[in-house]
Amino acid sequence: MLICYACGRAAASGQRCPDCGEPLWFDTDPAGFDWPDRDGVRAFADLLPVEAPDSGLAAAAGSTPLIRASGLDVEGVRVHVKLEGTNPTGSFKDRGSAVGVAAAVSGDAGTAGVAGGERGGEAEAPTAVGTVSHGNMAASMAAHAASAGVDCVVLVPADISDSRLDRIAAYGPRIVRVDGDYGRLYYDALDLGPEAGIAFVNSDSPLRVAGQKTTTLEVLRAFAAAEAEEGGEVGTVGEEGTSEAASSPATPDAVVMPVSSGGHASAAWKAVCEATAAGLIDDPPRLYFVQAAACAPVADAFARGDDAVTRLEADEVGETVAYSIANPDPPSGTRALRAARDTDGAVLAVDDDAIRTARRDLAAAGMRIEAASATTLAGLRRLRERGAVDAGEHVVLVATGVGYGETDHGDGDTGAADTETVTRGGLAAALGVESTDG
Amino acid sequence: MLICYACGRAAASGQRCPDCGEPLWFDTDPAGFDWPDRDGVRAFADLLPVEAPDSGLAAAAGSTPLIRASGLDVEGVRVHVKLEGTNPTGSFKDRGSAVGVAAAVSGDAGTAGVAGGERGGEAEAPTAVGTVSHGNMAASMAAHAASAGVDCVVLVPADISDSRLDRIAAYGPRIVRVDGDYGRLYYDALDLGPEAGIAFVNSDSPLRVAGQKTTTLEVLRAFAAAEAEEGGEVGTVGEEGTSEAASSPATPDAVVMPVSSGGHASAAWKAVCEATAAGLIDDPPRLYFVQAAACAPVADAFARGDDAVTRLEADEVGETVAYSIANPDPPSGTRALRAARDTDGAVLAVDDDAIRTARRDLAAAGMRIEAASATTLAGLRRLRERGAVDAGEHVVLVATGVGYGETDHGDGDTGAADTETVTRGGLAAALGVESTDG
Numbered sequence: 072m073l074i075c076y077a078c079g080r081a082a083a084s085g086q087r088c089p090d091c092g093e094p095l096w097f098d099t100d101p102a103g104f105d106w107p108d109r110d111g112v113r114a115f116a117d118l119l120p121v122e123a124p125d126s127g128l129a130a131a132a133g134s135t136p137l138i139r140a141s142g143l144d145v146e147g148v149r150v151h152v153k154l155e156g157t158n159p160t161g162s163f164k165d166r167g168s169a170v171g172v173a174a175a176v177s178g179d180a181g182t183a184g185v186a187g188g189e190r191g192g193e194a195e196a197p198t199a200v201g202t203v204s205h206g207n208m209a210a211s212m213a214a215h216a217a218s219a220g221v222d223c224v225v226l227v228p229a230d231i232s233d234s235r236l237d238r239i240a241a242y243g244p245r246i247v248r249v250d251g252d253y254g255r256l257y258y259d260a261l262d263l264g265p266e267a268g269i270a271f272v273n274s275d276s277p278l279r280v281a282g283q284k285t286t287t288l289e290v291l292r293a294f295a296a297a298e299a300e301e302g303g304e305v306g307t308v309g310e311e312g313t314s315e316a317a318s319s320p321a322t323p324d325a326v327v328m329p330v331s332s333g334g335h336a337s338a339a340w341k342a343v344c345e346a347t348a349a350g351l352i353d354d355p356p357r358l359y360f361v362q363a364a365a366c367a368p369v370a371d372a373f374a375r376g377d378d379a380v381t382r383l384e385a386d387e388v389g390e391t392v393a394y395s396i397a398n399p400d401p402p403s404g405t406r407a408l409r410a411a412r413d414t415d416g417a418v419l420a421v422d423d424d425a426i427r428t429a430r431r432d433l434a435a436a437g438m439r440i441e442a443a444s445a446t447t448l449a450g451l452r453r454l455r456e457r458g459a460v461d462a463g464e465h466v467v468l469v470a471t472g473v474g475y476g477e478t479d480h481g482d483g484d485t486g487a488a489d490t491e492t493v494t495r496g497g498l499a500a501a502l503g504v505e506s507t508d509g
Numbered sequence: 510m511l512i513c514y515a516c517g518r519a520a521a522s523g524q525r526c527p528d529c530g531e532p533l534w535f536d537t538d539p540a541g542f543d544w545p546d547r548d549g550v551r552a553f554a555d556l557l558p559v560e561a562p563d564s565g566l567a568a569a570a571g572s573t574p575l576i577r578a579s580g581l582d583v584e585g586v587r588v589h590v591k592l593e594g595t596n597p598t599g600s601f602k603d604r605g606s607a608v609g610v611a612a613a614v615s616g617d618a619g620t621a622g623v624a625g626g627e628r629g630g631e632a633e634a635p636t637a638v639g640t641v642s643h644g645n646m647a648a649s650m651a652a653h654a655a656s657a658g659v660d661c662v663v664l665v666p667a668d669i670s671d672s673r674l675d676r677i678a679a680y681g682p683r684i685v686r687v688d689g690d691y692g693r694l695y696y697d698a699l700d701l702g703p704e705a706g707i708a709f710v711n712s713d714s715p716l717r718v719a720g721q722k723t724t725t726l727e728v729l730r731a732f733a734a735a736e737a738e739e740g741g742e743v744g745t746v747g748e749e750g751t752s753e754a755a756s757s758p759a760t761p762d763a764v765v766m767p768v769s770s771g772g773h774a775s776a777a778w779k780a781v782c783e784a785t786a787a788g789l790i791d792d793p794p795r796l797y798f799v800q801a802a803a804c805a806p807v808a809d810a811f812a813r814g815d816d817a818v819t820r821l822e823a824d825e826v827g828e829t830v831a832y833s834i835a836n837p838d839p840p841s842g843t844r845a846l847r848a849a850r851d852t853d854g855a856v857l858a859v860d861d862d863a864i865r866t867a868r869r870d871l872a873a874a875g876m877r878i879e880a881a882s883a884t885t886l887a888g889l890r891r892l893r894e895r896g897a898v899d900a901g902e903h904v905v906l907v908a909t910g911v912g913y914g915e916t917d918h919g920d921g922d923t924g925a926a927d928t929e930t931v932t933r934g935g936l937a938a939a940l941g942v943e944s945t946d947g
Contacts (some may be wrong), residue, residue, distance in 0.1 A: 109547075128875040131574030131592055139564035142658060154569055157595045159876070161911070217874030220580060224940070229930050236928070241872040249942075253932035259936055267940040434679040437566040437656030438597070473599070475913070490674070492667050495689035498697055502662070502685075502705040 075100040101349035110134035123169045128218035131159045132169035142436040145455045147462025154182040156473025164211035167279030171272030172215040183270040197270035213242035275334030275403035287342035288471035300398030324464035327447045330360035332395035340410030357416040363451035365389035366397035380404030392442040425449040441474025512536040522619040539787035548572035561607045566656035570598045570607035580874040585900025593909025597795035604650035605717030609710030610653045621708040633709035651680035713772030713841035725780035762902035765885045768798035771841030778848030795856040799888035803827035804835035807842045818842030830880040863887040864927035879912025
């Protein structure tokens with residue numbers, strides 16, 4: 072059963088509320104739910120509409136590291152990083168893809184979201200899954216479909232770059248380049264999917280949001296487990312604390328993540344609501360969502376105190392290094408707005424200089440991630456300046472993706488120029504050792 | 510305490526046996542060791558010379574997914590894949606880097622391998638870590654050193670490409686380009702390290718081998734855990750079996766991995782020996798190591814029945830897509846040879862066409878990994894042809910790295926050309942749905 076967070080309307084299938092048009096999510100009954108003894112999307116099956124299979128890529132989705140990164144602490148704020156880039160295709164998208172593909176395989180049209188289409192198409196088991204993306208989500212869906220042996224249709228912009236195309240095409244999906252307003256394809260797909268027998272798992276589809284809840288559920292579980300062990304710190308579950316370890320609180324004080332469509336942000340909110348309803352956390356974390364200033368419709372709406380997000384027109388959108396989250400018309404933007412307010416968090420925007428600096432600092436701390444993910448550290452720094460986050464608080468930055476295509480093309484800021492060249496004979500001297508080569 | 514696998518000579522420090530010149534590894538006492546309740550390098554601390562810290566990147570090393578990939582089964586041989594590319598920097602190297610950096614931080618010169626240098630340098634706590642690499646190992650060492658706040662020196666070839674340099678430089682290590690025979694730098698580093706106060710953690714250093722043991726220990730633990738649950742299959746630890754699941758054996762029948770320096774292969778052997786000594790496995794898996802035909806000194810020695818690996822001269826080495834394992838002078842080649850024979854396994858070579866095909870097939874099953882890792886599937890197919898592996902056997906392919914720099918540059922074989930372009934208005938027809946756009 073699906074339900075609209077905004078008006079409470081229940082629906083048997085579909086992705087948007089028939090009444091108010093807001094995105095639907097799966098209703099769940101967290102009563103009696105307790106933390107599983109491990110992480111991973113499958114571990115949270117009791118809160119998911121369908122159980123992901125225990126073989127293939129789905130079995131590898133989630134269970135990402137949450138590490139304490141003291142080198143990134145911001146004036147006393149204790150920083151933890153959730154490394155979503157360690158998912159099998161390099162981003163958090165694998166969590167939603169695992170659940171989305173599993174639903175299609177289940178053959179239940181309602182669960183798969185292909186029943187009750189806006190065109191009133193008949194409810195039949197889907198023959199394929201699909202998505203509208205030319206980045207992480209496209210690669211993730213194509214990979215999970217390939218692993219499950221399900222056909223996959225990916226709608227990409229006609230002018231997609233070769234490297235992006237290669238990354239998706241490797242998994243063998245049907246790729247359709249669409250010439251026209253790419254932003255509207257999200258809605259076209261929902262409109263056509265049911266009749267086409269294609270279960271579209273887009274950025275904020277109920278199935279994807281269900282899978283992506285597990286990012287935050289894993290974070291909450293890790294803190295609860297660490298706190299349960301006296302002196303334990305997150306990352307030390309089951310281990311003794313370190314000298315530097317002050318005991319972690321039972322829940323993080325705040326979670327910071329990038330926001331684009333609003334799907335992952337909505338999922339974080341759902342996870343917090345479910346953990347609270349299950350009585351597993353008493354003091355829910357504040358949820359902060361960060362956008363790139365060049366394209367920040369959700370942050371703009373938050374700053375204005377609006378109740379809904381207004382779509383940005385083309386002339387209102389600029390270029391940004393965090394292109395993967397530059398969404399001028401976020402389908403779950405208004406839901407993300409609600410998530411931030413409901414948890415006493417906020418939505419903010421950071422400029423490209425701050426993002427580049429944060430990305431360099433993350434790399435200098437051992438974590439090379441995509442620019443979109445670096446917005447979290449840039450955002451935390453802004454929040455600290457504002458006094459929204461206090462010294463001693465534990466904050467989790469969700470590094471959503473490793474950034475294939477960014478991480479090894481270099482951004483010109485890696486300091487690669489600062490290298491020296493020596494001959495083998497000159498190596499000893501270069502290393503400060505007296506040479507014995509005569 | 511270190512010991513030589515070949516002549517049994519014990520040593521307090523150093524990396525190569527003072528008597529026979531073969532690589533040393535850490536002596537351990539597996540008696541009483543039992544499987545930990547989780548994966549990850551730190552979980553196996555009882556078998557490691559130093560405990561990796563519970564914060565930073567070290568806490569994220571290991572604990573990679575082992576998935577059943579039935580779509581890759583080879584004539585009845587059940588294929589499982591260990592996805593090492595999900596390590597924080599994208600390869601299994603993070604396991605050895607976590608242990609190597611931890612040893613340097615521990616300040617124990619002996620453990621860090623900087624005591625007893627061949628030049629008789631004094632044993633002092635190292636002031637930096639280092640490595641000789643321009644690929645996965647370099648990025649991994651630089652990242653782990655950065656995370657731990659330890660200086661890092663990376664020796665690279667003078668003609669290193671910009672993209673490779675960028676990937677390493679991002680973490681801020683001291684990069685020294687060395688003009689001359691790059692292959693000899695492995696020995697130069699061991700020679701100069703102690704006096705320079707640089708703990709070099711090269712491809713087969715005792716510390717790296719110790720950390721990389723955990724790849725195989727995790728595989729063995731997963732099979733043991735799955736078998737302990739009736740009907741359970743690997744990837745379903747703690748879950749009910751699936752319809753397709755025939756119960757896994759208590760140990761895999763064989764493990765297949767690429768071999769370059771021989772360090773990871775040696776580590777797999779050590780893991781099998783330790784698990785056997787601990788009484789945790791009764792029927793050790795056969796270890797198969799695969800090289801690219803263009804540069805296969807270990808496979809050549811195995812085929813000839815030699816007791817030692819002979820270094821290949823420049824004119825004996827060809828180009829290969831699996832360049833990251835093309836090592837003409839593998840420092841642990843002879844140890845890998847012994848590992849294969851001791852476990853009734855083998856070392857074999859596969860040509861680039863077979864590697865490319867295997868890599869495409871892995872991607873078509875949802876796993877995009879580097880060419881070097883695809884040699885495992887190509888190798889398994891050869892072994893099946895030869896009858897070395899039987900139908901019904903469970904074989905684990907170790908996919909050592911995701912292949913930054915390979916996965917998104919495309920290899921021209923992704924079929925990206927097979928795309929269609931339509932207008933938004935034509936999308937319905939393209940998806941087989943009657944258009945309503947009039």
